[in-house]
Amino acid sequence: MNAGAYGQEIGTCCTQVTILDNDGNIRDIATADCGFGYRQSIFQKNKATILSATFQLPATSAQGKTANDLEAELAECMAKRKATQPLNMPNAGSTFKRLTAGSADTPAQIAPGYYIEQAGLKGHRIGGAEVSTLHANFIVNASGATAKDIKELSEFVQARVAEKFGIQLKREIILLGEF
Numbered sequence: 408m409n410a411g412a413y414g415q416e417i418g419t420c421c422t423q424v425t426i427l428d429n430d431g432n433i434r435d436i437a438t439a440d441c442g443f444g445y446r447q448s449i450f451q452k453n454k455a456t457i458l459s460a461t462f463q464l465p466a467t468s469a470q471g472k473t474a475n476d477l478e479a480e481l482a483e484c485m486a487k488r489k490a491t492q493p494l495n496m497p498n499a500g501s502t503f504k505r506l507t508a509g510s511a512d513t514p515a516q517i518a519p520g521y522y523i524e525q526a527g528l529k530g531h532r533i534g535g536a537e538v539s540t541l542h543a544n545f546i547v548n549a550s551g552a553t554a555k556d557i558k559e560l561s562e563f564v565q566a567r568v569a570e571k572f573g574i575q576l577k578r579e580i581i582l583l584g585e586f
């Protein structure tokens with residue numbers, strides 16, 4: 408799904424993906440044909456099995472950065488993540504996708520967590536599922552949550568945010584099956 412964080416996405420440095428397609432053929436897909444976008448790629452649609460991928464990273468010197476600079480950047484990102492995300496509780500990452508508002512010339516990113524927090528939903532629980540008190544865009548398993556609890560809580564959050572701000576949040580988490 409082209410995971411990304413802090414301004415970088417995995418698709419940016421991916422040069423080739425080798426797949427087993429649904430007809431049983433092994434094929435190489437060039438990065439231009441991977442359909443990488445925000446949290447998306449063709450692999451979500453074609454249901455092929457990824458066998459391997461090739462990545463090319465720019466030489467650090469080309470960016471004017473040393474290995475030490477990159478180590479420092481890495482440590483900074485990890486520290487930021489630890490401080491802002493509920494990594495000590497089971498969760499599936501961001502519940503809702505960022506939304507783009509504004510015009511084509513001046514697009515603005517809408518952070519779902521801000522609106523969920525403003526709707527007073529931090530700490531709100533359904534069954535064992537809870538809107539994280541640390542980061543409102545995370546639903547955590549606070550105590551024996553079922554998939555149904557997670558689904559119902561995410562729908563409750565969508566309804567509340569729509570009612571209060573007129574914004575329709577779209578789930579980033581994909582639910583498998585009916586609950």
Ligand SMILES: Cc1cc2nc3c(=O)[nH]c(=O)nc-3n(C[C@H](O)[C@H](O)[C@H](O)COP(=O)(O)OP(=O)(O)OC[C@H]3O[C@@H](n4cnc5c(N)ncnc54)[C@H](O)[C@@H]3O)c2cc1C
Binds near residue numbers: 411412450458493
């Ligand atoms: C605490 C936390 C923080 C997160 N923060 C971020 C973030 O900042 N940015 C971000 O983008 N995401 C974030 N995520 C989401 C994260 O990117 C996904 O959870 C992760 O990419 C899923 O990969 P996986 O291999 O663990 O899961 P899996 O469930 O194994 O795979 C995920 C999907 O890929 C498919 N898949 C797996 N293997 C293959 C294969 N070989 N070929 C084809 N399809 C396959 C599966 O069927 C499934 O649909 C976060 C998640 C957590 C838990």
